[in-house]
Amino acid sequence: MITSIARKEFAEIVRDGRFKWTAAIMVLLLITAMMTGYQKYSASIRIQQAAQTGTNEQWLDQGDKNPHSAAHYGNYAFKPAGPLSYFDNGISNYTGTAVFMEAHKQNFAIGRPASDQSAIARFGDLSGATILQLLLPLFIIFLGFTAFSGERESGTLRQVMSMGVTNQQLLWGKALGIGVAVIIVVVPCVLIGALALSMAESIDHAEGVGTRLGLLSAAYLMYAGIFLFLTLAVSAWTKHARTTLMILVGFWAFTGFLAPKAASEISKFTEPTPAFGKWMADMRAHQIRGFDGVPPFVKFAQYTKELFKEYGVTSVGELPMYFVAVRLQKLEEYDYPVFDQHYSMIRDSYAAQRRVQDKVGIAAPTLPLRSISMALSGTDLIQHVKFMTDAETYRRNMVVKMNDYLSKASVHLNETYSSSNYMRADEEVFAIVPPFEFEPPELSAMIDEHRGNFVLLALWLAAAIGLALFAANRISLERS
Amino acid sequence: MLEAIQLKKTYGDYDALKGLDLKVEPGDIYCLLGANGAGKTTTINLFLNFINPTSGTAKVCGIDVTAQPLETKKLLAYIPEQVMLYGNLTALENLRYFARLGGHDYTQAEYQAFLERCGLQSGAYAQRVRQFSKGMRQKVGVAIALAKQAKALLLDEPTSGLDPKASNEFSELLIQLKGEGASILMATHDLFRAKQTGTRIGIMREGRMMQELGTEDVSHADIERIYLEHMHGDAGRYAA
Numbered sequence: 001m002i003t004s005i006a007r008k009e010f011a012e013i014v015r016d017g018r019f020k021w022t023a024a025i026m027v028l029l030l031i032t033a034m035m036t037g038y039q040k041y042s043a044s045i046r047i048q049q050a051a052q053t054g055t056n057e058q059w060l061d062q063g064d065k066n067p068h069s070a071a072h073y074g075n076y077a078f079k080p081a082g083p084l085s086y087f088d089n090g091i092s093n094y095t096g097t098a099v100f101m102e103a104h105k106q107n108f109a110i111g112r113p114a115s116d117q118s119a120i121a122r123f124g125d126l127s128g129a130t131i132l133q134l135l136l137p138l139f140i141i142f143l144g145f146t147a148f149s150g151e152r153e154s155g156t157l158r159q160v161m162s163m164g165v166t167n168q169q170l171l172w173g174k175a176l177g178i179g180v181a182v183i184i185v186v187v188p189c190v191l192i193g194a195l196a197l198s199m200a201e202s203i204d205h206a207e208g209v210g211t212r213l214g215l216l217s218a219a220y221l222m223y224a225g226i227f228l229f230l231t232l233a234v235s236a237w238t239k240h241a242r243t244t245l246m247i248l249v250g251f252w253a254f255t256g257f258l259a260p261k262a263a264s265e266i267s268k269f270t271e272p273t274p275a276f277g278k279w280m281a282d283m284r285a286h287q288i289r290g291f292d293g294v295p296p297f298v299k300f301a302q303y304t305k306e307l308f309k310e311y312g313v314t315s316v317g318e319l320p321m322y323f324v325a326v327r328l329q330k331l332e333e334y335d336y337p338v339f340d341q342h343y344s345m346i347r348d349s350y351a352a353q354r355r356v357q358d359k360v361g362i363a364a365p366t367l368p369l370r371s372i373s374m375a376l377s378g379t380d381l382i383q384h385v386k387f388m389t390d391a392e393t394y395r396r397n398m399v400v401k402m403n404d405y406l407s408k409a410s411v412h413l414n415e416t417y418s419s420s421n422y423m424r425a426d427e428e429v430f431a432i433v434p435p436f437e438f439e440p441p442e443l444s445a446m447i448d449e450h451r452g453n454f455v456l457l458a459l460w461l462a463a464a465i466g467l468a469l470f471a472a473n474r475i476s477l478e479r480s
Numbered sequence: 481m482l483e484a485i486q487l488k489k490t491y492g493d494y495d496a497l498k499g500l501d502l503k504v505e506p507g508d509i510y511c512l513l514g515a516n517g518a519g520k521t522t523t524i525n526l527f528l529n530f531i532n533p534t535s536g537t538a539k540v541c542g543i544d545v546t547a548q549p550l551e552t553k554k555l556l557a558y559i560p561e562q563v564m565l566y567g568n569l570t571a572l573e574n575l576r577y578f579a580r581l582g583g584h585d586y587t588q589a590e591y592q593a594f595l596e597r598c599g600l601q602s603g604a605y606a607q608r609v610r611q612f613s614k615g616m617r618q619k620v621g622v623a624i625a626l627a628k629q630a631k632a633l634l635l636d637e638p639t640s641g642l643d644p645k646a647s648n649e650f651s652e653l654l655i656q657l658k659g660e661g662a663s664i665l666m667a668t669h670d671l672f673r674a675k676q677t678g679t680r681i682g683i684m685r686e687g688r689m690m691q692e693l694g695t696e697d698v699s700h701a702d703i704e705r706i707y708l709e710h711m712h713g714d715a716g717r718y719a720a
Contacts, residue, residue, distance in 0.1 A: 162558035
């Protein structure tokens with residue numbers, strides 16, 4: 001029975017000229033988005049790899065110089081695009097793609113693609129994710145809004161209900177028929193995207209691409225299910241197709257446009273990000289007065305005393321290391337906790353904002369889906385924070401290695417009265433700093449982080465099905 | 481068999497049906513006559529369980545429609561004034577769909593035979609019903625009823641708007657079904673068709689059954705006169 005209803009529903013939909021047009025537009029948009037996304041992704045990977053290789057070579061070829069000067073010469077870390085960023089570029093347009101790593105300073109990422117775009121970019125990129133998050137629900141609404149209310153108006157519902165069909169059979173049959181019509185439009189496009197990905201030269205930037213794709217598909221399937229059953233619920237509830245359409249389009253606009261904007265504003269209000277100028281001034285002041293209130297120069301004087309005691313000397317010249325290098329490194333280290341605290345403050349405020357936005361997902365299913373989609377595509381805040389953390393770890397390691405090398409100069413000086421070996425570093429020395437390599441966050445950690453969003457989507461789906469069943473069960477032909 | 485026992489339906493203060501008693505035996509074509517608002521469609525809706533009675537019972541083949549609506553719907557076929565079909569499906573597809581909803585499935589030849597029996601031209605079988613005239617849709621509606629092998633038919637002004645030829649063909653089909661033992665309840669305004677097709681006539685007014693007549697006992701003229709007198713509220717002397 002359900003299959004018969006589904007077949008009829010499907011046949012009716014695909015024979016409708018309006019379906020052909022809208023399906024063609026959907027397919028065209030999806031394939032265009034996937035292809036342009038893939039092209040951007042490929043170009044981005046090529047540029048990133050070339051830039052990273054170039055900066056690594058520059059580091060090695062910077063010319064013989066003092067190792068600490070080399071640390072000031074610095075190096076760049078370029079963020080590789082996530083393997084599914086061609087599908088969902090998330091916040092990567094706004095987070096920056098490169099970090100300059102140098103002695104004494106922790107820098108923010110630079111190279112935000114959005115800054116190179118025109119004002120039209122404010123409307124967002126045409127990505128597969130945007131189309132599936134915004135246009136797919138509209139497509140489902142368009143296919144399903146007449147499912148019950150339209151049949152009630154045309155009179156076929158009476159005819160059907162007189163045949164001895166249960167309301168639930170009707171609901172499941174219609175859900176299946178509309179679902180299949182949606183799937184035949186969307187799935188081939190997604191498969192084309194996946195095929196393009198499988199042919200990509202470089203997909204080793206995140207573990208479990210297959211798992212990510214599977215989870216992404218599951219999340220979008222749940223999202224489509226939510227809209228399908230909500231559409232059927234409203235259609236069963238209302239008496240006129242026009243009313244059904246108005247309610248559903250209203251909800252679509254709310255969840256797709258208003259809720260994300262509102263969630264963003266609410267999160268900024270409840271979890272404000274520190275103003276940049278003040279934040280920077282506070283950090284500088286904190287560096288000067290010391291992380292724990294003891295200024296770095298006082299700390300270092302104490303450390304010098306301990307060093308003299310340890311080596312049983314009374315002057316820096318007697319130390320078996322180059323004292324300037326030791327001082328440079330210690331001052332660097334005194335800044336670590338200050339950087340950690342202040343940069344964490346920014347990161348924590350962003351993370352708190354994201355959690356607030358996720359909570360608004362209780363009222364709008366687009367929000368949890370958006371978070372999951374960005375996370376699995378490797379274009380979310382967690383990915384960016386991990387990149388920044390890796391870059392900072394790399395920077396510290398680079399500076400330590402250079403200062404450490406420099407610190408050995410004293411021994412050599414004392415022995416040979418020549419600083420040529422340790423006061424000047426060459427390519428061989430620079431090579432002790434390995435090239436930067438980004439390790440994306442583990443997939444399991446990402447799934448853990450978004451467990452709540454998966455639950456929220458599942459709850460939305462369960463609620464939509466429940467609502468549809470309830471509405472279908474109370475279909476009345478009393479006044480029709 | 482269709483049976484209504486003290487069937488009442490009230491909408492707020494308005495009594496749409498005031499304790500209707502009615503029995504349509506197998507082989508009967510019972511024509512319900514009455515002005516708009518007399519309660520004819522309400523009666524049919526109650527048998528279809530589209531609405532619940534305020535009190536009383538409607539039975540199909542002895543089964544209470546309120547207690548077992550799905551069971552009774554399996555035994556019924558319903559042909560409204562306008563048979564509404566799916567415009568993007570062909571006549572055959574519509575027939576197949578509704579037959580399957582009713583729990584039956586046939587071969588292509590059998591489906592075509594149903595349509596042929598109802599007088600639909602063979603060229604129209606594979607046409608989408610969007611372009612069908614009312615008469616053609618009614619024929620598909622009857623084919624659906626035939627395919628359902630229903631024990632009872634509920635017809636709500638099925639010949640309204642049909643041309644005389646189509647109306648006559650429809651009546652002939654009903655007579656054939658009657659001969660096959662179906663219980664047929666037909667709401668109509670067509671006194672002539674009621675006399676010609678029906679076996680019994682019930683005249684309703686303001687939710688009440690005013691009078692029941694056997695069509696063989698009265699002439700066309702009698703039916704018209706009695707009907708009009710009931711409509712004018714002057715027919716006490718004719719009441720059964």
